[in-house]
Every structure is written in structure tokens, then in C-alpha cells.
Amino acid sequence: MAFGDVVRARRTELGIGLNELAERLEISPGYLSRVERNLDKPPSDEIVQRVAAILGIPLDALFVEAQRLPPDMRSDMGSVVLAYRRMRTLRAGRRSL
Template structure:
């Protein structure tokens, strides 16, 4: 049924995120979230119960934005990588495979500092 996604994890994760919010805000009911993401409540319900494979990239991104989840995390949990990231890796697959392995055990703050922090200067 699933390809790449961790069995029983993806649907649980989506439901967990949504229900946490629904506990405080009725705008996060199954019906309302599904409508805002352009899918049917029945389909979202099946996704949450892991009865169908995770949706495509476009819907996953909408779900991530709706549930305030990081888009890459959402895609990774669904066993996918974003099309832009795929293009980056495919351009230099060996180099990026090496890079990811090298960073595997580095702490998160160190990875963030190396890869992503924006340096301030004189202005």
C-alpha cells in the first residue's frame, strides 16, 4: 500500500497535528482542513487512517502549510522529497550523497550553522 512512507506513521502524524489544533480551534475539523486543502473529507480520513498512500506533493505542501508543519518534514514523512530538492540532488548525486552521510551524525544546531545561517555584516 505504501511506498517509502513509514507504515502507520504518516497518517498518525497528520491526525496528531490536526487533532492537537482541533482541540483548541474548530477550524481544524477534518472537514474544514480537507476543504482548505482541496481534497474531500473522506479522502483525508483515509489518509489519516493509512488506508491509502500519502497524497501527492501539491496536497502535502498544502497540508504542511495548513498544519504549520515544515514542508520538507511533511514530504519526508510521506516518503517523498520535494521536486526542487530532487533536482538539486540529481544535478550532483554523488556529492550530495556524500554530504548527507557526512552530516548524518552532526547535531542540528551545527548543521543549521554550516548550511543555513545568514551572516550579518556592516551596514
């Protein structure tokens, strides 16, 4: 599910109107509408964090939907990629046994 779809689904599930959420996020309703319809890219990290807090969506999950790493993980990106590749290599080796 795309970022905007997740936000819209959770917002409507909670009974929060688009204008109310936009006001709480301090962004325009038009921009929020475009984001929810996936017509605009996901918002800044700060807005993603506020959306997660207001709508009760796990922050890491929302960053995944925004197709980016949470800010606290970005400095570890190289280590994460290397660990992932090692894990994949080990799994592939086990399959060939």
C-alpha cells in the same frame, strides 16, 4: 511516524476537524480520512504543501513523512546521493584508523 499519523496528530492538536481540513484542502473528507489512517498513499505534492501550510508543519519534514523528496530537491538527487556516499566512505575510513 507515518504521514497520516503526523497529519492527524497535528490536526487534532490544533482543534481542526477532519471535515474542515478536507474543505480547506479541497479534497473529500473520505480521502483525508483514508490518508490519515494510512490506508491510502500520501497525496500529491500540491496537497502536501497545503497541508504543511495549514497545519504549520515544516514542509521538508512532511515530505520526509510522505517518503519523498521535496520537489525543489529532486533535480539535485544524483548530487545528493553522491555526496552522501562520499560522506559515508569518509566516516568508515576514519573508524578503521
